[in-house]
Amino acid sequence: MLKLERVGFNYHTPEGEIQAIQEVSLDIKDGEFLSIIGPSGCGKSTLLSLIGGMLRPSAGRVTIDDQEITGPDPRIAWMPQRDQLFPWRTILGNVLIGIEVKRQPTLEDRRKAIALLEKYGLGEFIDRYPNQLSGGMRQRAALIRTLAVEPQILLLDEPFSALDYQTRLTVADEVRMIIQREQKTSILVTHDISEGISMSDRVVVLSKRPSVIKSCYDVELSAVSVSPMARRDAPEFGHYFNRIWKELDVQ
């Protein structure tokens, strides 16, 4: 279980100190899909960096199974906003990068990576370079790169924001299904309300800076599948959307 205990974060510029996150406490259950929604500049991404151990909180602490996170942790993997695939590496080379940082990839590692790529429809692109793939396929490759290090928790930092709308819907669907199959705890940061509701078990709305949790919604949709596309059609969807929309207080 991932826990945020009264986490606060200030960052410093020569002009002064800015309180980005005032106080956030959250419990995230294993296997849960949680979305964090908030106005732009509210410190959503900062919160992810704190969970991922890329930043240390100014106050409070982040723990996994009661162990405090003090730096990048092998149990957590991060999927960035743009795919950040390295153009000079093949898709397989890109997928293996996370393992390479830890150790020399073994044949077993390669076999597993190839199996993942094949499982999720990139089998024939193993030796291709990122610029030979479509935006959606690249994002899928980026997700597989994240899965290849076999983390418990995935941090998704607006992973679809660089895609055009149609690709975005399809890729979000794919990603959600893959995560469902791989049984990972996931935290998605987004400013897209529909995306948040359609993908998650729970939606957390952050306030403007200095951020606190404004509200929390357990999303219960009468949809037959976990597919975000199907969930968007659920009758309750609009209800959640309107409530969160009002909560966000967009001017």
Next chain:
Amino acid sequence: MNAQKKISPGHQRYLDNIKKTEKKKRLWQISLLLAFLILWELAGQMRWIDPFIMSQPSRVWNSLANLVREGSLGLHIAVTTSETLIGFALATIIGLAAAIALWWFPLAAKILDPYLVVLNALPKIALGPILIVWAGAGPKAIIAVTVLVTVVVTIINLYNGFIQTDEGKIHLLRSFGASRSQIFLKVVMPANVPNLISALKINIGLAWVGVIVGEFLVSRAGLGYLIVYGGQVFKLDLVMASIFILCLLTALMYYAVVYLEEITMKIWHS
């Protein structure tokens, strides 16, 4: 795969047009050179100019033939070329090492910044006489001048490339727990290969400047030596012949680097 398709008349016209422009360009390039040489030769023959001072193609040709007959042309070319290549290689290696060090120690980079700026602005040739005293009047001094002329620009260009490496890619590696050396080897260096090639392109030009200036200052052989010597004894034909050879050599080396660039770009897919 699209190239296998039948070509439409419109596309054919487009392709023909490209070919035609290419042909026209080549024709003009060659004609310009020929016209210049013929006019120069003619001007000398007709005494519109004084060939003793202005030289002329036929005299340059004779001068070249002389050098070949004496058997010294090869020596001069070898001396200058080897000095250039050694200076170029040294400057690139030292520059790369220094740029890596600056990237590795950001505080050092901040501290050294004004010194680099001044060194970059300084005409390095001004240090020539000092180098001659230090390195002795010989090829060592010439190579030292070459390195000095080339290395500062290399450091600055490479370092700027390093610090402009995509933050997102570095962040990604850090999230996997990468060390600083892993970040350098797996992101910064590979991302900067195109940058390194463009540094090589600039370096090759600067290395020639360094070598020729170095040879002007101290030398007993080399194309720079021939130019200075020819100038001193008023053998302008010899000067022109040396410059002609120099043109060929520099073009050759430049295109060698461009070729290298094409190959790496293919591998690099960027």
